[in-house]
Amino acid sequence: MKTHRFDIITIFPGMFESPLNESILKRARDEGLLEITLHDLRDYTLDKHRRVDDCPFGGGVGLVMNVEPIVRAIEAVRENRPGARTILLSPGGQSFDQKMAWEFSREENLIFVCGRYEGVDERVLNFVDSAVSIGDYVMAGGEVPAMVIVEAVSRLIPGVVGDENSIIEESFEGNRLEHPQYTKPREFRGLKVPEVLLSGHHRKIQDWQREEALKKTAAIRPDLLKKETERAD
Numbered sequence: 267m268k269t270h271r272f273d274i275i276t277i278f279p280g281m282f283e284s285p286l287n288e289s290i291l292k293r294a295r296d297e298g299l300l301e302i303t304l305h306d307l308r309d310y311t312l313d314k315h316r317r318v319d320d321c322p323f324g325g326g327v328g329l330v331m332n333v334e335p336i337v338r339a340i341e342a343v344r345e346n347r348p349g350a351r352t353i354l355l356s357p358g359g360q361s362f363d364q365k366m367a368w369e370f371s372r373e374e375n376l377i378f379v380c381g382r383y384e385g386v387d388e389r390v391l392n393f394v395d396s397a398v399s400i401g402d403y404v405m406a407g408g409e410v411p412a413m414v415i416v417e418a419v420s421r422l423i424p425g426v427v428g429d430e431n432s433i434i435e436e437s438f439e440g441n442r443l444e445h446p447q448y449t450k451p452r453e454f455r456g457l458k459v460p461e462v463l464l465s466g467h468h469r470k471i472q473d474w475q476r477e478e479a480l481k482k483t484a485a486i487r488p489d490l491l492k493k494e495t496e497r498a499d
């Protein structure tokens with residue numbers, strides 16, 4: 267059994283307490299599949315007031331996070347994690363998606379750097395492997411984006427999710443959304459479960475699911491279907 271180690275550099279380590287101590291992340295940590303270590307960025311500043319930010323050169327609103335404490339933190343963490351892939355959370359980074367989640371799940375060591383305020387000094391980019399965005403919107407800090415990535419990646423690590431089939435039959439696998447799903451009751455306020463799902467006929471059910479997944483994807487996310495064509499070419 268391999269342990270995957272995630273190190274998170276942040277000025278708000280307390281934000282991670284509850285999400286990391288519930289549900290599958292807690293179980294994976296208890297079982298030793300995952301080790302998540304939080305590092306308070308303020309422990310790496312040389313400023314006697316523990317400041318980690320300053321006014322931007324050239325003027326402008328807000329504060330920018332200093333390069334030095336971030337680089338000192340990354341280097342300190344890397345000493346115990348040689349070869350760790352280091353990711354800066356940034357709205358200006360590459361878009362995170364299921365493909366990237368699979369790629370990260372094959373890494374044994376990942377370091378996440380969470381920005382705050384107006385973001386980080388651009389020179390930080392020289393000390394990380396990549397900058398990653400969770401979507402085209404701006405969050406107040408990198409903590410929630412880091413949690414999004416940690417959860418998406420963790421469930422792809424062998425052993426974390428009980429039934430491994432459940433992760434290969436999901437949305438975005440094969441560039442499709444997942445087919446609609448139903449459970450009891452068979453009828454709710456006049457809304458019936460599609461008859462085929464009650465038929466017990468496996469091939470018909472599979473055909474229906476494939477068709478519905480395709481219809482749903484074409485209606486809501488036609489870009490995913492295009493992605494597949496582009497890949498096949």
Ligand SMILES: C[S@@+](CC[C@H](N)C(=O)[O-])C[C@H]1O[C@@H](n2cnc3c(N)ncnc32)[C@H](O)[C@@H]1O
Nearest residue numbers: 355356357381384385399400404405407408411
């Ligand atoms: C308020 S944002 C800074 C936004 C920056 N001024 C800009 O316009 O690109 C502060 C921090 O939140 C994090 N963040 C915000 N939105 C994000 C997103 N979509 N993906 C990843 N990180 C994000 C980053 O770590 C960022 O440094």
